[in-house]
Amino acid sequence: MSEPVRIGLLGRGTVGGAVCDLLEDRADAIREAAGRPMELAGVLTTSQGDFDSILADSDLIVELMGGTDDARRYVLAALEAGKPVVTANKQLLAQHGDELFAAAEASGVEIRFEAAVAGVVPIIRTVTEAFGSVPFTRVFGIVNGTTNFILSEMAETGASYDDVLARAQELGYAEADPTEDVNGADAAAKMAILARLAFHAPVTLDQVSFEGIESVQPDDLSYAKELGLSLKLLGVAEKLEGGIAVRVFPCFLYPGHPLAPIGGPFNAVTLEGPEITEVTLSGPGAGGPQTAAAVIGDLISIVAGNRVPRRPEGPIEILSDVESSFYLHLEVADRPGVLAEVAKSLSDAGISVKSVVQKGIGDDARLVMVVHRCPEKEFMGVVDEIADLDYMRSRPRFIRVIEEESV
Amino acid sequence: MSEPVRIGLLGRGTVGGAVCDLLEDRADAIREAAGRPMELAGVLTTSQGDFDSILADSDLIVELMGGTDDARRYVLAALEAGKPVVTANKQLLAQHGDELFAAAEASGVEIRFEAAVAGVVPIIRTVTEAFGSVPFTRVFGIVNGTTNFILSEMAETGASYDDVLARAQELGYAEADPTEDVNGADAAAKMAILARLAFHAPVTLDQVSFEGIESVQPDDLSYAKELGLSLKLLGVAEKLEGGIAVRVFPCFLYPGHPLAPIGGPFNAVTLEGPEITEVTLSGPGAGGPQTAAAVIGDLISIVAGNRVPRRPEGPIEILSDVESSFYLHLEVADRPGVLAEVAKSLSDAGISVKSVVQKGIGDDARLVMVVHRCPEKEFMGVVDEIADLDYMRSRPRFIRVIEEESV
Numbered sequence: 001m002s003e004p005v006r007i008g009l010l011g012r013g014t015v016g017g018a019v020c021d022l023l024e025d026r027a028d029a030i031r032e033a034a035g036r037p038m039e040l041a042g043v044l045t046t047s048q049g050d051f052d053s054i055l056a057d058s059d060l061i062v063e064l065m066g067g068t069d070d071a072r073r074y075v076l077a078a079l080e081a082g083k084p085v086v087t088a089n090k091q092l093l094a095q096h097g098d099e100l101f102a103a104a105e106a107s108g109v110e111i112r113f114e115a116a117v118a119g120v121v122p123i124i125r126t127v128t129e130a131f132g133s134v135p136f137t138r139v140f141g142i143v144n145g146t147t148n149f150i151l152s153e154m155a156e157t158g159a160s161y162d163d164v165l166a167r168a169q170e171l172g173y174a175e176a177d178p179t180e181d182v183n184g185a186d187a188a189a190k191m192a193i194l195a196r197l198a199f200h201a202p203v204t205l206d207q208v209s210f211e212g213i214e215s216v217q218p219d220d221l222s223y224a225k226e227l228g229l230s231l232k233l234l235g236v237a238e239k240l241e242g243g244i245a246v247r248v249f250p251c252f253l254y255p256g257h258p259l260a261p262i263g264g265p266f267n268a269v270t271l272e273g274p275e276i277t278e279v280t281l282s283g284p285g286a287g288g289p290q291t292a293a294a295v296i297g298d299l300i301s302i303v304a305g306n307r308v309p310r311r312p313e314g315p316i317e318i319l320s321d322v323e324s325s326f327y328l329h330l331e332v333a334d335r336p337g338v339l340a341e342v343a344k345s346l347s348d349a350g351i352s353v354k355s356v357v358q359k360g361i362g363d364d365a366r367l368v369m370v371v372h373r374c375p376e377k378e379f380m381g382v383v384d385e386i387a388d389l390d391y392m393r394s395r396p397r398f399i400r401v402i403e404e405e406s407v
Numbered sequence: 408m409s410e411p412v413r414i415g416l417l418g419r420g421t422v423g424g425a426v427c428d429l430l431e432d433r434a435d436a437i438r439e440a441a442g443r444p445m446e447l448a449g450v451l452t453t454s455q456g457d458f459d460s461i462l463a464d465s466d467l468i469v470e471l472m473g474g475t476d477d478a479r480r481y482v483l484a485a486l487e488a489g490k491p492v493v494t495a496n497k498q499l500l501a502q503h504g505d506e507l508f509a510a511a512e513a514s515g516v517e518i519r520f521e522a523a524v525a526g527v528v529p530i531i532r533t534v535t536e537a538f539g540s541v542p543f544t545r546v547f548g549i550v551n552g553t554t555n556f557i558l559s560e561m562a563e564t565g566a567s568y569d570d571v572l573a574r575a576q577e578l579g580y581a582e583a584d585p586t587e588d589v590n591g592a593d594a595a596a597k598m599a600i601l602a603r604l605a606f607h608a609p610v611t612l613d614q615v616s617f618e619g620i621e622s623v624q625p626d627d628l629s630y631a632k633e634l635g636l637s638l639k640l641l642g643v644a645e646k647l648e649g650g651i652a653v654r655v656f657p658c659f660l661y662p663g664h665p666l667a668p669i670g671g672p673f674n675a676v677t678l679e680g681p682e683i684t685e686v687t688l689s690g691p692g693a694g695g696p697q698t699a700a701a702v703i704g705d706l707i708s709i710v711a712g713n714r715v716p717r718r719p720e721g722p723i724e725i726l727s728d729v730e731s732s733f734y735l736h737l738e739v740a741d742r743p744g745v746l747a748e749v750a751k752s753l754s755d756a757g758i759s760v761k762s763v764v765q766k767g768i769g770d771d772a773r774l775v776m777v778v779h780r781c782p783e784k785e786f787m788g789v790v791d792e793i794a795d796l797d798y799m800r801s802r803p804r805f806i807r808v809i810e811e812e813s814v
Contacts, residue, residue, distance in 0.1 A: 122533050252734055254809065320652065322647065327634075355634065
């Protein structure tokens with residue numbers, strides 16, 4: 001195995017700490033995916049480390065310190081020294097994107113920033129790589145988890161904005177000072193980045209108009225429910241006659257909209273264009289391990305470049321004896337004791353019934369039930385047994401069920 | 408600009424034709440994204456072309472002919488000649504993946520196949536690149552659009568399987584011989600590919616158990632509705648104690664499940680793991696231009712490799728005068744003629760009301776309405792006008808609405 005890639009880490013907060021953990025815990029998988037092992041060459045925090053010596057010792061810089069002054073200076077220095085950069089700093093990119101991309105291009109090195117928009121959801125590489133030549137008509141989504149959590153909770157509980165914000169702060173979904181999240185500024189920075197990439201336009205933060213959710217009333221949400229709408233803080237970048245518009249605003253969505261079901265602190269982005277129709281990506285927009293996973297993905301892509309796909313690691317057992325929950329449909333003779341007999345067959349095999357509906361009378365009588373997760377073999381055995389009983393009017397039918405809490 | 412990349416195209420059916428169109432229509436964007444122009448070196452069809460001479464003239468082979476005999480021979484020959492391959496052939500990969508990946512590795516060239524699973528939805532590059540070192544616990548999804556269309560239609564209309572299949576064939580969502588789609592075999596091939604990549608396991612097609620949707624009854628769907636469930640044909644690859652299980656089966660999903668809202672011919676795949684929580688990608692799983700866009704994305708990635716992100720192409724107008732539909736909330740004095748006056752103000756500005764709800768009495772009276780898409784400036788003007796009217800008890804509130812048919 002070749003020489004390790006030496007990584008200089010700037011900032012060791014929640015995400016920086018999670019990156020350190022992953023570099024250690026997942027070292028084998030990372031080496032396998034990248035083709036080279038990775039190791040920390042140095043860490044810069046407010047209390048330790050010296051940037052110049054870390055830069056000199058590193059092949060690659062990971063910027064997770066936040067802010068736009070030191071971060072800008074360090075990232076530019078790294079790029080100018082011909083060292084690739086991975087950053088999760090949306091403000092840095094939204095405010096100084098032109099300068100940073102020009103520096104990267106001049107040195108012929110990469111700057112990657114998947115974690116800057118929608119956390120671990122791979123929207124940046126989808127826009128720039130998978131759909132690198134695709135003409136987009138619109139890119140829009142839920143790019144702030146704090147506000148989505150607040151709006152989901154308000155809709156569900158009917159509580160006021162202030163009460164739900166307090167709850168979000170307790171749960172860690174909102175910062176002590178939530179201003180940038182709730183007034184739309186955070187989403188605006190992310191939309192500036194997405195609009196730049198999707199429309200190849202030098203969009204800067206001050207060109208993105210934004211409104212927040214501070215003045216949303218429980219009333220609005222209850223009327224919306226009557227009208228069949230759900231409320232989201234949306235970022236929208238769209239091509240219009242004569243140019244593009246990039247905006248952030250609270251917005252009602254009709255029920256079938258791909259972003260309507262995205263609840264809680266999740267993020268989601270929909271890409272539209274004549275060739276791709278409509279592609280939507282969703283997932284956690286924040287969280288230490290999740291954001292760190294996006295950073296590691298960027299590191300691997302920089303180091304691996306155009307590697308051929310890995311071959312399988314070796315034999316793995318392919319299992320067929322698995323567990324499932326089932327829906328079971330029985331057409332039965334309409335006479336006393338049938339349900340009791342079916343229930344006994346299931347119970348003798350250790351299978352418990354979750355819900356049952358008895359339907360119809362006479363020749364149309366049927367039992368429809370859902371049973372809890374059980375070994376499939378056991379279930380099939382009971383179905384065969386039940387099929388032979390004399391009150392069955394046809395072969396039992398069954399379909400698997402994926403329940404809320406399990407497979 | 409450097410020398411063109413010469414592409415040898417095998418097969419010119421629906422997708423092959425769409426690839427030819429895109430190479431021509433989108434030539435500038437493709438050259439920009441890839442860093443080099445691309446041109447067709449030759450096309451092999453059943454009636455024209457000779458593989459050996461096309462291979463000799465090409466830098467890269469795109470296999471869209473289907474089948475597993477000639478396709479396997481040609482793809483192996485290309486890889487052995489050190490020429491990268493892009494293919495959309497799921498059966499080829501599911502049945503001969505080991506051999507093809509070994510050949511690619513031996514020659515140090517890429518084989519890419521985004522279009523083989525879930526069409527333009529970038530699931531392959533997400534699993535292998537964005538999440539290249541991420542440990543997955545489960546990868547599951549709707550990977551066959553024909554069956555998803557049939558099940559969506561059955562649920563919506565209550566029609567029988569046979570009737571809906573006939574309709575799907577008319578609409579082009581099902582083939583004349585739909586066997587491979589409806590019996591789960593097509594989904595099984597895609598899950599063999601996904602399981603291989605996600606779990607680094609040499610999964611072959613015969614290790615994937617599959618069931619189809621042929622025996623689903625309208626009954627099952629109507630009972631499911633009562634139980635709050637929706638029916639999907641699901642592919643599931645999951646890590647279990649002692650190994651992995653890879654299966655395809657019809658399955659009921661609870662309402663909040665990320666795959667539950669995926670309707671019609673769309674595909675969607677959810678990736679689960681401790682670091683990423685749950686990431687879902689959805690979009691059109693078939694279609695000529697869509698599948699061709701995935702092929703072009705693969706071509707660009709092979710040619711571009713680790714290029715630095717493109718800089719913006721130049722100034723683009725950032726527009727602020729846009730159109731929206733609005734929800735408008737007015738707290739009004741409870742007296743005759745108020746609705747008429749508000750309606751007149753809107754109508755004078757050319758804004759038409761879509762729906763209106765009048766609520767409460769006395770000091771609690773309010774009007775809640777949704778207006779059709781109109782220029783935002785016009786709407787804001789009317790809101791200012793209405794705010795000044797003497798029966799208004801507080802400042803009007805408004806929120807944008809995204810309707811079914813428009814932004």
